[in-house]
Structures are given as C-alpha cells and as structure tokens.
Amino acid sequence: MGKIYGKMDVANRDRYKDIADQDRDHRKKYPSLLTNKPMVVEDTSYQQEVSKNYTIAVAYNKGGYQVIPTDQVKYIGKK
Numbered sequence: 001m002g003k004i005y006g007k008m009d010v011a012n013r014d015r016y017k018d019i020a021d022q023d024r025d026h027r028k029k030y031p032s033l034l035t036n037k038p039m040v041v042e043d044t045s046y047q048q049e050v051s052k053n054y055t056i057a058v059a060y061n062k063g064g065y066q067v068i069p070t071d072q073v074k075y076i077g078k079k
Contacts, residue, residue: 057076059066068076 053070054067055070055073056065057068057073058064
C-alpha cells in the first residue's frame with residue numbers, strides 16, 4: 001500500500017476526501033461570525049445606577065436573600 005501525506009493510506013483517500021467535502025459543505029451552510037462589521041453593544045450603565053439604590057440581605061434570618069431599598073436597610077431582620 002502506498003502512503004500519501006504521511007500516515008494516510010491511498011485506499012482511505014476517498015474516505016478522507018468525503019469528510020473534507022462534508023466539512024466544506026457544513027462551513028458554507030453555517031459560516032463563522034464575520035468580525036469585519038462593528039458589533040453593537042447594549043448600554044447597561046443604567047443598571048448600575050439603579051442597583052445603587054438597593055442592597056441584598058438575608059430575609060428575616062430564614063436563609064433566603066431579598067433585595068431591599070437602601071433607605072430600609074435599618075429594618076433588616078425586624079418584623
């Protein structure tokens with residue numbers, strides 16, 4: 001058996017060619033992301049401003065967490 005490209009058998013060359021054709025078809029059908037276009041990033045700075053008004057605390061010593069406005073932090077754990 002003759003060898004081509006190192007370890008590939010001549011007999012298996014057609015099988016590898018079929019795999020390469022399938023890979024090429026798959027890449028045509030599902031192309032990679034094109035990065036030549038500028039990507040639009042959503043502005044999330046408002047979320048940081050809104051979350052400055054809240055804090056996370058344990059809900060009445062029960063183990064669960066809750067979101068509490070910062071003006072009511074002094075009432076944490078009181079019923």
